Amino acid sequence: MTASLAAPARATLPSRLSWTAFTLQEVVRGWRLPYAPAARIDALQARRVRAIVAHAYATVPFYRDAMNERGLVPGDIRSAADLSLLPLVTGAALAADPWRFRSTAVAHEPLLELTTSGTTGHAKRIWWDRAAVFRARAAGVHQRRIISEILGRSRGSRVLLVVRRGGTGDDVRAFHDAHSLLADPSASGIAAISPEDAFEHNRSIVNHLRPDVLMGFGSYVGALYRWAQRSGRAIHVPKLVWHGGEQLPDVDAELLAQRFGIAVRSSYQACEALRIAVECPPGGGLHVYADQVVVRIADDAGRTVAPGQRGQVVLSCLTNRATVLLNYAIGDVASMASEPCACGRTLPRLERLEGRADDLVRLPDGEVAHDSVLLSRLYAVPGVVRLQLVQETLDRFTIRVAHTAELDEATLRERLTSALRDALGGRDVRIDVAIADRLAPDASGKFRTVVSRVRDGATTVDSATR
Numbered sequence: 089m090t091a092s093l094a095a096p097a098r099a100t101l102p103s104r105l106s107w108t109a110f111t112l113q114e115v116v117r118g119w120r121l122p123y124a125p126a127a128r129i130d131a132l133q134a135r136r137v138r139a140i141v142a143h144a145y146a147t148v149p150f151y152r153d154a155m156n157e158r159g160l161v162p163g164d165i166r167s168a169a170d171l172s173l174l175p176l177v178t179g180a181a182l183a184a185d186p187w188r189f190r191s192t193a194v195a196h197e198p199l200l201e202l203t204t205s206g207t208t209g210h211a212k213r214i215w216w217d218r219a220a221v222f223r224a225r226a227a228g229v230h231q232r233r234i235i236s237e238i239l240g241r242s243r244g245s246r247v248l249l250v251v252r253r254g255g256t257g258d259d260v261r262a263f264h265d266a267h268s269l270l271a272d273p274s275a276s277g278i279a280a281i282s283p284e285d286a287f288e289h290n291r292s293i294v295n296h297l298r299p300d301v302l303m304g305f306g307s308y309v310g311a312l313y314r315w316a317q318r319s320g321r322a323i324h325v326p327k328l329v330w331h332g333g334e335q336l337p338d339v340d341a342e343l344l345a346q347r348f349g350i351a352v353r354s355s356y357q358a359c360e361a362l363r364i365a366v367e368c369p370p371g372g373g374l375h376v377y378a379d380q381v382v383v384r385i386a387d388d389a390g391r392t393v394a395p396g397q398r399g400q401v402v403l404s405c406l407t408n409r410a411t412v413l414l415n416y417a418i419g420d421v422a423s424m425a426s427e428p429c430a431c432g433r434t435l436p437r438l439e440r441l442e443g444r445a446d447d448l449v450r451l452p453d454g455e456v457a458h459d460s461v462l463l464s465r466l467y468a469v470p471g472v473v474r475l476q477l478v479q480e481t482l483d484r485f486t487i488r489v490a491h492t493a494e495l496d497e498a499t500l501r502e503r504l505t506s507a508l509r510d511a512l513g514g515r516d517v518r519i520d521v522a523i524a525d526r527l528a529p530d531a532s533g534k535f536r537t538v539v540s541r542v543r544d545g546a547t548t549v550d551s552a553t554r
């Protein structure tokens with residue numbers, strides 16, 4: 089996820105007070121929801137489905153046209169299950185024309201704009217209205233309750249973020265700050281480390297702050313702790329690593345859990361849906377924020393599959409009235425749990441989420457570069473539609489790119505080369521740029537934005553040296 093907007097102007101005090109009150113009210117309303125009877129959760133979802141469908145039909149060009157073409161009216165979609173009557177929307181469709189998914193009713197209100205390159209490598213723009221942003225903020229309280237349960241205490245836990253500077257989280261926090269009086273506990277005087285910095289630098293921050301929780305890029309945390317272990321450097325061990333739903337390589341999960349005795353849990357969110365699901369204290373599954381989003385698992389044709397069966401994650405965001413996304417295939421794979429969870433929460437539960445795989449690029453001097461850092465720089469070059477970064481050897485890279493011809497080819501090559509070189513800290517590497525008309529998924533049907541041929545070899549070495 090990437091974004092790069094200036095801090096939004098601060099709203100008036102009465103307005104900030106009113107959004108603060110709204111958020112607290114949402115926290116209170118949602119307090120018992122994770123344990124509510126299924127019928128109550130279904131009824132709440134159905135109400136929100138009907139409201140967002142009516143809004144989409146009235147004000148969102150894509151859904152009005154799609155429903156008219158299918159002879160549907162809002163009254164035909166009464167419940168979460170009925171959302172599958174709508175066409176399956178892909179990331180490519182959203183990337184191609186974000187305005188088709190944007191409501192005409194939000195032109196005059198402040199919006200949070202997020203941009204993402206995501207798993208599919210398509211640059212997408214998503215706008216969020218204030219009520220949706222603050223509903224997501226309220227749901228964050230639920231996540232903190234879970235963290236407190238895992239840590240065994242409700243106050244005073246230190247969280248250190250592991251994020252890219254200027255990433256989506258920063259934009260969301262700046263928006264909270266501009267429109268409410270809610271300072272994020274982890275955001276004021278924010279403690280964060282970034283994969284842009286050297287391992288040694290980040291180790292010294294971890295040792296200085298001694299956090300209870302490291303929250304963010306799980307695969308980077310894995311790489312940091314593996315580096316510390318291999319090089320014999322002492323590093324503070326947190327109680328919990330909380331990662332963002334990306335696919336944590338098994339070697340990393342094992343290293344953190346077995347070697348260091350750290351609990352590893354995750355939440356699932358995206359620019360397209362700020363709260364999707366959250367893991368609970370026992371672990372092993374992610375409870376869906378059913379008041380914020382409808383999640384179903386579908387086969388390739390878009391038909392809902394039975395619990396326990398693997399398929400694509402299709403979500404409908406119930407809260408966002410700016411960019412409306414219903415029946416949206418987000419590009420991840422999972423199955424829905426069929427058994428109730430041991431934790432007592434009744435919210436539907438995803439299991440075996442195969443989210444995006446974070447790809448760390450190994451550098452010649454033993455450091456790593458995180459794909460979000462590299463991609464945010466490369467996507468900032470004008471005219472880039474889709475790209476793929478291939479690390480051929482430790483010091484040789486190929487950027488495959490499809491572009492809109494906004495820059496001539498020579499300039500495009502030069503800009504991409506220098507953007508990557510900068511992102512790699514000026515290291516002496518060879519960079520080739522291959523311009524393509526289109527970039528196709530690999531044989532498995534999955535498009536990989538970063539392909540590291542080195543990583544695949546190094547993983548074997550890692551396993552051998554654990």
Ligand SMILES: [Zn+2]
Pocket residue numbers: 368369370375429430431432433
């Ligand atoms: Zn649970």
